[in-house]
Amino acid sequence: MKKLAVLIVSIGMLMAFSGCGKSSDVTVEFPFKPSDVEMVLLLQKGQDSTIKKKLELMEKEQISEAYSACKGFALSEKEWDRIPDCDGYSIAFNLKDGSQYDLTYYPIAVKEGRLVSAAGAFDYCTTSDVLGFWESLYGSASTD
Numbered sequence: 001m002k003k004l005a006v007l008i009v010s011i012g013m014l015m016a017f018s019g020c021g022k023s024s025d026v027t028v029e030f031p032f033k034p035s036d037v038e039m040v041l042l043l044q045k046g047q048d049s050t051i052k053k054k055l056e057l058m059e060k061e062q063i064s065e066a067y068s069a070c071k072g073f074a075l076s077e078k079e080w081d082r083i084p085d086c087d088g089y090s091i092a093f094n095l096k097d098g099s100q101y102d103l104t105y106y107p108i109a110v111k112e113g114r115l116v117s118a119a120g121a122f123d124y125c126t127t128s129d130v131l132g133f134w135e136s137l138y139g140s141a142s143t144d
Contacts, residue, residue, distance in 0.1 A: 026075040026124060028103070034060075034067040036095050042138050043090040052087065055138055062137070066091060069133050070103060073115060075124035080114060089134045105130040
């Protein structure tokens with residue numbers, strides 16, 4: 001019985017002190033509307049910045065789906081020492097005015113990772129299934 005109690009307390013402490021933290025009231029706020037987007041570019045970049053996968057989404061429905069899903073990502077603040085040693089998954093919104101708004105996701109664990117945007121000037125932790133969303137967009141639109 002004591003071992004079970006120790007196990008439960010240990011799991012509780014592990015959950016309390018790990019992960020992305022408890023605050024997830026931050027969301028992605030875009031300075032544009034879906035109608036301002038010309039194309040969404042999906043890129044999977046290796047650790048050496050080589051492009052492993054690339055896909056352009058041009059249909060209005062795909063653009064709206066990407067826009068809505070990204071706005072719904074649950075974000076929280078976390079201190080990061082460095083970018084993880086893993087592939088980066090980029091969702092770049094190419095706007096009609098020629099500018100680009102990028103989101104790059106670095107998976108840390110299952111449904112947990114780092115979401116970075118140079119254009120949005122943020123670097124957050126997310127527990128949203130960004131990789132699953134990226135792969136579903138890529139898979140549904142890809143012809144290979």
